[in-house]
Amino acid sequence: MDLRVFTEPQQGATYETLLRVAKAAEELNYGAFFRSDHYLHMGAVDGLPGPTDAWITLAGLARETTRIRLGTLMTAGTFRLPGVLAIQVAQVDQMSGGRVELGLGSGWYAEEHAAYGIPFPKEKFGRLEEQLAVVTGLWNTPVGERFDFDGTYYQLSDSPALPKPVQARVPVLIGGHGARRTPALAAQYADEFNIPFASLADTEQQFKRVRAAAEACGRRADDLVYSNALVACVGKTDAEVKRRAEAIGRDVDELKANGLAGSPAEVVERISAFRAVGSQRMYLQMLDLDDLDHLELIASDVMPQLS
Secondary structure: OEEEEEEOHHHOOOHHHHHHHHHHHHHOOOOEEEEOOOOOOOOOOOOOOOOOOHHHHHHHHHHHOOOOEEEEOOEEOOOOOHHHHHHHHHHHHHHHOOOEEEEEEOOOOHHHHHHHOOOOOOOHHHHHHHHHHHHHHHHHOOOOOOEEEEOOOOEEEEEOOOOOOOOOOOOEEEEOOOOOHHHHHHHHHOOEEEEEOOOHHHHHHHHHHHHHHHHHOOOOHHHOEEEEEEEEEEOOOHHHHHHHHHHOOOOHHHHHHHOEEEOHHHHHHHHHHHHHOOOOEEEEEEOOOOOHHHHHHHHHHOHHHHO
16 A cells, blocks of 8 residues: 655645655655645635645655655646646656656636636536646657647647656546546546545445446556545544644544544554555545654554555
8 A cells, every 4th residue: 555645735835844744755755745736725724825836836846855756636627728737747757857647637616716817617527638638648749740639628739749758658647536427537548546535435436437447448447546535634642633633623533434543553444444445545635734743653653554
């Protein structure tokens, strides 16, 4: 089981905070540092000092880390034109020496679009499908050849399809709970399928849908990595768990029901249950980014039991 750190900087974090977390994650041998792609906070927080851009952040981290993989859960398709996104991700992949992964979603948070004047189209899923075709098409076009695309939402003509990522194939993550279109899109384009904040039963059902969709389009189901994202709240004692839950404004019982909460032994048992239904990778949503001891505890008392 690969454990990865997943952050939500729109809730309130500077680049320096994210850098500290990413460096700690690297030193503690987590598999990756991922971040959300949002420009507006959610819930009862003020979001100070304000948002940071996902790909600008990852570009900085690419130069200030050496081993840890870097990516997004998920880049909002509404924020960037696909040709521009392909250039951005390829450049950050170059800057990192080939450590980038692209999670790409349709975008969903209408309020942040209104807050920053970003168009929020009605037909988001159809746009996402074309974005995936454009981004991967640009990367896969051999050097010296040209890329054209004539879609409903995007048209590219005589593109040199440059620059290229360092990796022969940048891993693409697609995720969600949709029962039909999401598994089909993952089967066509994804290297990894992620289901966020889901129960064991929903995880098992969605993984089965994706596996069936992959086989239906001629891929081996095992060609994809299957992963979860769940909030983490771990403590050596009940008091420590409660303190960490209160710090993020959550209830311990609710976190135990819906996330990864409790003692290291409890969390190992919980993650093992997800592994039993097919999960191979866990993104630990870390909401208190100043609590680096939390990362260290999971690395020392949870990670070794799952290797």
